[in-house]
Amino acid sequence: MAGARIFFRSLDAAIFLxxxxxxxxxxSLVLPVISTNDRxxxxxxxxxxxxxxGQNEISHPTRGTTExxxxxxxxxxxxxxxxxxxxxxxxxxxxxLHEVFPSPNATVLEQLNNxxxxxxxxxxxxxxxxxxxxxxGIGEIISSRSCLKVLLLNGTPDRETHGFSASCFVTAxxxxxxxxxxxxxxxxxxxxxxxxxxxxxxxxSSIPVDIDRLTAQGIFDVIVxxxxxxxxxxxxxxxxxxxxALADLIDRYIKSRVKGVIDAR
Numbered sequence: 001m002a003g004a005r006i007f008f009r010s011l012d013a014a015i016f017l018x019x020x021x022x023x024x025x026x027x028s029l030v031l032p033v034i035s036t037n038d039r040x041x042x043x044x045x046x047x048x049x050x051x052x053x054g055q056n057e058i059s060h061p062t063r064g065t066t067e068x069x070x071x072x073x074x075x076x077x078x079x080x081x082x083x084x085x086x087x088x089x090x091x092x093x094x095x096x097l098h099e100v101f102p103s104p105n106a107t108v109l110e111q112l113n114n115x116x117x118x119x120x121x122x123x124x125x126x127x128x129x130x131x132x133x134x135x136x137g138i139g140e141i142i143s144s145r146s147c148l149k150v151l152l153l154n155g156t157p158d159r160e161t162h163g164f165s166a167s168c169f170v171t172a173x174x175x176x177x178x179x180x181x182x183x184x185x186x187x188x189x190x191x192x193x194x195x196x197x198x199x200x201x202x203x204x205s206s207i208p209v210d211i212d213r214l215t216a217q218g219i220f221d222v223i224v225x226x227x228x229x230x231x232x233x234x235x236x237x238x239x240x241x242x243x244x245a246l247a248d249l250i251d252r253y254i255k256s257r258v259k260g261v262i263d264a265r
Contacts, residue, residue, distance in 0.1 A: 039091035048081035078162035117148040130176040139177035155202040155235025167213035193218030202227035
C-alpha cells in the first residue's frame with residue numbers, strides 16, 4: 001500500500017487499489033481521515049508535561065531501530081504518566097512548537113453527516129481512535145447528529161489505558177472531539193452524551209464498567225456482548241455476537257425513528 005501511495009501520489013487511490021486487491025466487499029467504503037501527501041507524525045502530551053513523538057513510541061516503544069515491535073498487550077509497561085492529549089506534528093517536530101493542524105478529508109465529513117450509526121471501534125484508544133477525532137470539524141458534526149453513537153469498549157487495558165475504567169474511555173473521546181486541551185480558539189464544550197449514547201462491553205472484560213459514572217455522563221445504554229479470550233491480547237468480542245448486537249441496535253433505532261415520524265403525524 002505504501003508503494004501504491006508513492007506511485008499514485010494519492011492515499012485515496014492507494015486505499016482504493018488495496019481494497020480491490022484485498023477483496024474488501026464493494027459496499028464497504030474505506031476512507032483516510034486525512035488526505036494529504038504531507039508527512040505528519042503523531043505526538044502525545046502526558047499529564048506530567050512529557051512529549052512523546054511517534055505512534056510506536058507512544059504505544060509500543062523499542063530500545064533501538066533494529067528491534068522488532070512487540071504488539072502483545074501484556075509486553076509493554078504502562079506510561080510514566082497518563083496521556084493528556086494526542087496531536088499532529090510536522091515530520092521533523094520534537095515539541096509543541098511543531099504542532100500542525102491538518103484538514104480532515106471532506107468525504108469523511110460528508111459521510112458523517114449521512115450515516116445512521118457512528119461506531120468508535122475497539123483498539124488503541126489514543127493512537128488508533130483519538131487521532132481521527134481531534135481534527136477540526138469532526139466534533140462539530142458528530143455532536144450535531146441524533147443518530148446512534150456506539151463505543152466498543154476494549155476487553156483488556158494496554159500501555160495507553162492502564163488504570164482506565166469505562167468512563168475514562170468516554171472522557172478521553174469527549175476531550176478529543178472537544179479538543180479540550182488544544183488551541184483555546186478551537187475548543188468545544190459538548191457533554192459526553194452528545195458523542196456517545198451506547199456502550200458495548202465484552203463479557204468478562206478486565207476494564208471496570210463504572211455504571212454510576214457513566215450515568216453521570218449521560219450514558220444509560222450499556223450492553224454486554226459475548227466474548228472470547230485471545231492469548232495475545234486478552235478478552236475480545238465474539239465476532240458473531242458483536243455483529244448481532246450492532247444489527248439489533250440499528251434495527252431498534254430505525255424502528256424508533258419510524259415510530260416517531262408516525263406519532264408526529
